[in-house]
Amino acid sequence: MSRLQLLFRVLIALAVAAALGFTLCSFQVASHEAVVLTRFGSPVATIVAPGLHGKWPWPIDTVNRFDTRLAFQETRISEALTRDKRNVIVPLYLAWRIADPLKFLQSTGTPDAVAAKLDSLATSARNTLLGRVDFAELVNADAARVKLPALEKELGEVVRPQALAAFGIAIEEVGLRRIALPEANTVFVFERMRAERAQHAARYRAEGRREAAEIRTQADTEKTVLLADAQRYAEETRGRAEAEAARTYAAAHAQAPDLYRLTRELEALRASVTENTTLVLDTATPPFTALQSPAATPNP
Numbered sequence: 001m002s003r004l005q006l007l008f009r010v011l012i013a014l015a016v017a018a019a020l021g022f023t024l025c026s027f028q029v030a031s032h033e034a035v036v037l038t039r040f041g042s043p044v045a046t047i048v049a050p051g052l053h054g055k056w057p058w059p060i061d062t063v064n065r066f067d068t069r070l071a072f073q074e075t076r077i078s079e080a081l082t083r084d085k086r087n088v089i090v091p092l093y094l095a096w097r098i099a100d101p102l103k104f105l106q107s108t109g110t111p112d113a114v115a116a117k118l119d120s121l122a123t124s125a126r127n128t129l130l131g132r133v134d135f136a137e138l139v140n141a142d143a144a145r146v147k148l149p150a151l152e153k154e155l156g157e158v159v160r161p162q163a164l165a166a167f168g169i170a171i172e173e174v175g176l177r178r179i180a181l182p183e184a185n186t187v188f189v190f191e192r193m194r195a196e197r198a199q200h201a202a203r204y205r206a207e208g209r210r211e212a213a214e215i216r217t218q219a220d221t222e223k224t225v226l227l228a229d230a231q232r233y234a235e236e237t238r239g240r241a242e243a244e245a246a247r248t249y250a251a252a253h254a255q256a257p258d259l260y261r262l263t264r265e266l267e268a269l270r271a272s273v274t275e276n277t278t279l280v281l282d283t284a285t286p287p288f289t290a291l292q293s294p295a296a297t298p299n300p
Helices: 003-024 101-108 111-130 148-167 183-255 257-272
Strands: 026-029 033-039 042-047 051-054 061-067 071-074 079-081 087-089 092-098 169-176
Touching (some): 026 033, 033 101, 061 101, 071 111, 079 111, 092 111, 092 148, 101 148, 111 148, 111 169, 148 169, 183 257
Antiparallel strands (some): 033 042, 079 087, 092 169
């Protein structure tokens, strides 16, 4: 082997050793990662800045990587009791991320253990809060009585500080997935809803009857007033007409007494004599004197 070949092999060996040493003594942190560097099992550094960092080779230093992006989890299906002792099934969802990598490593060990710990924490808080509300505050036809938003807010206020203090986890959001009922409660819920609807219907009918009575009373009152006004106006008009007729009769009598008397006698005859009427009368008595011939009519 020539000297040149030997030198080339030495250079290759040095390059391989340098690359291996670089790989063993450095690590890369991505932008969505956090790293807890431990030395012989004890934490020595928490690195959240992305880029290239140095370390001692394994097994001296160990790189523990954690994904700091938002993660989602749903709790297991389980029953809980409300304040009025009704069984409900209320699964939860949680949106969380790692806020304290060192505490997360020390409390959970591995990310695989997070699900069980968060499930236990959220389920315990849910059961406590549900024990403070009645079933009617979870499921109700009257939206004003439902307290789900307030319950979710209070649930977050309880779970967030506990998760951060115990596991180094920041709970970004926690909420109710749905509200289900065990089969034994379904009949009760339907009966309660029917009873509530019947109460609403009875109240509406009572209000309708009351308003109808008020409308009828008002209409009767207005009718009485209108009839009284009409009767008064008719009496006044009749009185004025009779007075005017009396004045007209008086004026006519004063101007032509004989003509007036004759007219009145003829009107009396017309009123007393109709078709097929037979009368036995004294023609000398007014107004039947008008039935005599003019020659036989006595002078007044």
